[in-house]
Amino acid sequence: MSTVTKPLGSRGSMARPQLAKNRSGRIGANDKTSYTSTIILLLGALYCLLPLAWVLMASTKSGGDLFTSNTFVPSRHLFDNIVELTQYRGGLYWRWMLNTALYAGVGAFLSAAVSAFAGFALAKYSFKGKQATFMVLLAGVLVPGVILAIPQYFLLAQVGLTNTYWAVLLPQIISPYGIYLARIYAGASVPNEIIEAGRTDGASDLRIFLRLAVPMMAPGLVTVFLFQFVGIWNNFMLPYIMLGDDRLYPITVGLNGLLNQGSTVPALYSLVITGALLSIIPLVVLFLVLQRFWKVDLGAGAVKS
Template sequence: MKTLSPPERAAAPQPRPTPAPGRAGRRPWSPSKAAVNGALVLFTLYTLLPLGWLLTAAAKNTPDLLGGNTLTPADFHLGQNLHDLAAADAGIYFHWYLNSLLYAGLGALGCAFVCVCAGYAFEVYGFRGKEKLFGLVLLGVLVPTTALALPMYLLASKVGLVNTFWAVFVPSLVNPFGVYLARVFCAGYVPGEVLEAARVDGAGELRTFWSIGLRMVMPGFVTVFLFQFTAIWNNFFLPLVMLSDSKLFPVSLGLYSWNTQTRSEPSYYPLVVTGSLLAIVPLVVAFIALQRHWKAGLTAGSIK
């Protein structure tokens, strides 16, 4: 029998270890693909159940709603409910709808612009106390908006803005989280070399921001706009504190006022449900219409 030298023994193929009895060919346990897909389908159905209930309940009349027959596919009265909604209280619902569009649309647009300007300044420029001031802005994120409603009411009463359009519009222009988000976007989408090249070419700071910085950070602008639009559209407590004239109510506060009357007037039940269905339409349209800006921003960041 030939004896192998140490280098030859190292180069020789080693025998594979014999698997333990009863464990040969067994793979690690993992959930099956069908089980994972089934769980995802159940979670999706659970998430969409409130929307499905709202879609079917908006087409029911008062007896069906009070009787719990909201998910049945028969007896649709959507046309009649829309007609009653438009005629209720001299058509005030669509007046509330227009108010919400003004509050949310103009407020979110102004807030997004203010936040992008502030985030751009915090990221691009250096000045004394910049990080301390930015830390103060971040502290504003920790304060809930409901805690600020009473102080804002006192300030609005001092300047005579209570029960006016401006009492709801002006506070919506401030969003500390939007400033933080805008600074993050400016750090990722606005290279300092591009700004320096614009300054070398003779462009002023305002021209550089308007022509270059704002366009490059447009995905951040759209993100802040959508966040603020959703927050203002769903805002309830601030209009409740500031407004007493029903003609200035947004949809959220107007539907609440109708809902408080359902005990004495059950005929308001279909109006509240149908109005709630129409109230989610602007949010869906806004997200679908502006999602392409997010995709463009992700593409720009991947090729930068």
């Protein structure tokens, strides 16, 4: 639907020497390269890459080099650092990584599933209480999850679920924003005629939902999944509050604890840095692979496709 052609770098005219700033770019000069805007964006990109480049370099250094050598000159200790990190308390670091993958993967999948059901119901049925449900949901979008963490802790403590996997997993399945998005995807991508046709063929509503609606909503549901995945992966306060046993920690809480110890044992800093690098890699790969799903038009509340 979008008619704007995207200025990808394909028409690159990079090799040309810098011309005067393109101030004459008025009539007929619409597509002439603007060096100013290209350079501003590249500076933005440089700013965003800087800490990532630094952690890549720093993770190649031994604990001593870290404080003495020039920051952006790589060393050859990456492998040693990884081995050392792996040996730290019997592979605790990799356990944190697995925990994170479990919390984020399972949590986001369940969240997308719950959101798909609820969003479909809100978009395609009319029933008593629909308007009220939707209003409550919208209000729920505004409730900061971080503020819920403490009462959630005390409620879960009463049923003995704190300091378990459930304590981190369960509270993050419900996502009002995910439901809101799923409702919009269902409204925009599932034609009523298809549902009607399915009914005429005698399919049950559940079957219509699973076989017809879910595939049509799939790109949107991937976006819901990604939002929740990143949200859970990023979440620090909830596991920080809920968990006492460091074998249940996700990577964020684990590295935070390691950094805390590092203030007294600076040798741990190189572990923290290597750990930070390794923990970023999966998410960065996930982002690059699934890039095209990140196009949510928050303002219009709909995904243009």
